[in-house]
Amino acid sequence: MTVHPRTDELVDSIRWSFEAFVMPDLTDEYAISVAHTIRNLLQHVSLRIQLEGPALDEHRRELRSVLSDIREFAEVSQCAALADVPGRVNAALEADGPDAVPPPGVVDLGEKVVALRWALDGALRSLQAAKGELGGDERYVAVRSAIRDCLGRQLEREAAWITPAFSGRRR
Amino acid sequence: MRPTDPLIDGPEAELDVAELQRRIASRWPHRSDVSVVEVLKFPRGVSRETWFIDVAWADGTRRLTLRRDLPGGANIPTTLQFEYDVYRLLQDSDVPVAGVLWFDEEPLDGRPYYLRELVEGSWEIPHFMDPDPRYDELRIECSKEHMRKLALVHTCDWEALGFGRILPVPPSPERAPLTALDRIEAMLAEFQIEAFPEATEALEVLRETAPSHVPRISLLKGTNGIGEEVWRDGRIVAMSDWELAYLGDPASDFAHIQRLKPKVHDADGRLVWSLEHAIEYYEEISGIPVDMERVRYYQRFDAFETLLYTHNSAVPLANRTDLLVRRGWSSTEVLYFARRRLAETAGIL
Numbered sequence: 191m192t193v194h195p196r197t198d199e200l201v202d203s204i205r206w207s208f209e210a211f212v213m214p215d216l217t218d219e220y221a222i223s224v225a226h227t228i229r230n231l232l233q234h235v236s237l238r239i240q241l242e243g244p245a246l247d248e249h250r251r252e253l254r255s256v257l258s259d260i261r262e263f264a265e266v267s268q269c270a271a272l273a274d275v276p277g278r279v280n281a282a283l284e285a286d287g288p289d290a291v292p293p294p295g296v297v298d299l300g301e302k303v304v305a306l307r308w309a310l311d312g313a314l315r316s317l318q319a320a321k322g323e324l325g326g327d328e329r330y331v332a333v334r335s336a337i338r339d340c341l342g343r344q345l346e347r348e349a350a351w352i353t354p355a356f357s358g359r360r361r
Numbered sequence: 362m363r364p365t366d367p368l369i370d371g372p373e374a375e376l377d378v379a380e381l382q383r384r385i386a387s388r389w390p391h392r393s394d395v396s397v398v399e400v401l402k403f404p405r406g407v408s409r410e411t412w413f414i415d416v417a418w419a420d421g422t423r424r425l426t427l428r429r430d431l432p433g434g435a436n437i438p439t440t441l442q443f444e445y446d447v448y449r450l451l452q453d454s455d456v457p458v459a460g461v462l463w464f465d466e467e468p469l470d471g472r473p474y475y476l477r478e479l480v481e482g483s484w485e486i487p488h489f490m491d492p493d494p495r496y497d498e499l500r501i502e503c504s505k506e507h508m509r510k511l512a513l514v515h516t517c518d519w520e521a522l523g524f525g526r527i528l529p530v531p532p533s534p535e536r537a538p539l540t541a542l543d544r545i546e547a548m549l550a551e552f553q554i555e556a557f558p559e560a561t562e563a564l565e566v567l568r569e570t571a572p573s574h575v576p577r578i579s580l581l582k583g584t585n586g587i588g589e590e591v592w593r594d595g596r597i598v599a600m601s602d603w604e605l606a607y608l609g610d611p612a613s614d615f616a617h618i619q620r621l622k623p624k625v626h627d628a629d630g631r632l633v634w635s636l637e638h639a640i641e642y643y644e645e646i647s648g649i650p651v652d653m654e655r656v657r658y659y660q661r662f663d664a665f666e667t668l669l670y671t672h673n674s675a676v677p678l679a680n681r682t683d684l685l686v687r688r689g690w691s692s693t694e695v696l697y698f699a700r701r702r703l704a705e706t707a708g709i710l
Contacts, residue, residue: 219404220402220404222404223404223405224686224687227686227687227689227690228686230690230694231686231689231690231693234693234694304555304556307555307556307557307558308555308556310556310558311556311557311558311561312556314558314561314562315561318561318565321565337558337562338562338707338708338709339709341558341559341562341704341709342704342709342710345559345697345700345701345704345709345710346710348697349697352693352694352697352698355694356690356694
């Protein structure tokens with residue numbers, strides 16, 4: 191196989207050619223508007239190609255870790271609202287599977303993260319339902335805090351391919 | 362015959378003018394030689410397609426607006442029928458809206474559509490954004506006009522007009538914010554293809570902090586302001602973009618104002634007009650109290666609504682049923698900032 195041109199290089203080439211030769215010749219207002227959106231999204235895709243893989247990998251590891259924490263807390267809490275949480279978390283972690291060698295591509299990694307986030311969302315809803323009973327428990331507070339930290343870090347990672355990409359005229 | 366593949370064939374973005382002309386003519390049998398003489402696709406707006414249609418017949422002309430979903434469905438999770446019904450129900454009210462003609466369920470280019478009168482005017486207000494102080498008075502007058510029209514919406518008799526038949530009715534004013542949250546959460550669940558735990562975190566906060574001192578249940582415009590209404594000679598001649606309308610706390614609409622919140626200072630630097638001034642003016646003419654604490658609540662709430670319709674944009678891309686690039690923008694940048702705002706509400710960021 192050949193590596194170059196890499197996908198990010200190709201996307202940048204497409205964007206440059208589009209801006210240099212296609213956009214200047216557009217006269218229809220709707221076509222110009224769509225062209226600006228295309229240009230923004232090509233910038234976005236270029237950044238995601240470079241940054242998304244490591245970010246998803248990191249988020250996946252964190253999700254697995256925080257889900258394990260939730261399972262452990264649910265097991266010791268003996269709270270009825272959390273009774274099915276360990277089983278659901280186990281199912282999600284088993285479905286996620288071991289760290290693959292070779293590592294999955296970005297698309298597969300994305301789907302793994304989507305599945306883990308569904309599991310986290312379900313567990314979070316159970317924790318919210320148990321708030322009245324366990325809200326004063328410091329382990330409950332810690333697990334909720336770990337969830338928020340995990341979500342916050344991923345949002346910060348994603349900023350790297352959002353903010354620089356969507357600059358200039360939008361539509 | 363090869364089946365249509367959106368990856369190869371692209372969106373069916375064109376309008377079957379000949380068929381449209383046939384249908385209009387069949388609805389107007391008393392007019393002879395009906396013809397569609399011009400069509401123009403409106404370049405703005407991402408929720409649905411809007412076409413301007415000029416129709417002529419033997420002794421007359423009429424300008425119409427055609428609305429229909431994008432090829433893979435609307436970018437927003439309320440139906441085209443709902444949008445049409447809002448216009449239809451407002452025909453007998455004091456709220457200025459375009460007259461509606463008909464909703465045609467028989468697909469045109471594979472999609473239902475409806476027609477309404479085209480109201481002459483513009484979504485823009487000339488010089489409104491021009492920082493030159495000579496336009497300060499214009500900014501204040503437009504803001505007042507906007508408040509007068511919002512007051513008309515909020516004081517209309519939505520029950521008598523029939524809105525209780527097409528929208529969930531909160532059991533009491535105090536429950537209005539929770540009814541609205543429940544509605545959006547239920548709408549999201551209908552099409553959701555991935556989880557948003559930051560939204561789940563924020564929902565808990567929004568439920569716990571929902572305002573309880575809601576003065577009344579009103580019809581709400583949803584998004585409003587510049588880009589959402591038709592202006593002519595400094596007046597709103599038609600209120601448009603009703604797809605996010607619902608029944609609830611009037612304060613909500615002040616969190617959905619698009620760009621029409623001018624801040625004006627006098628020659629001595631004193632603030633003489635702002636959103637707070639506009640709300641005072643609104644309270645005088647409507648008799649409805651609106652405090653900024655409630656407005657700020659709905660500004661946080663708004664991020665959840667944004668998440669709803671921007672995630673809805675991602676679904677046809679994932680299903681390969683509509684590859685319009687606008688969906689990509691809406692479901693990346695716009696959705697990301699909605700998630701950030703929800704994360705802020707939840708204390709995550």
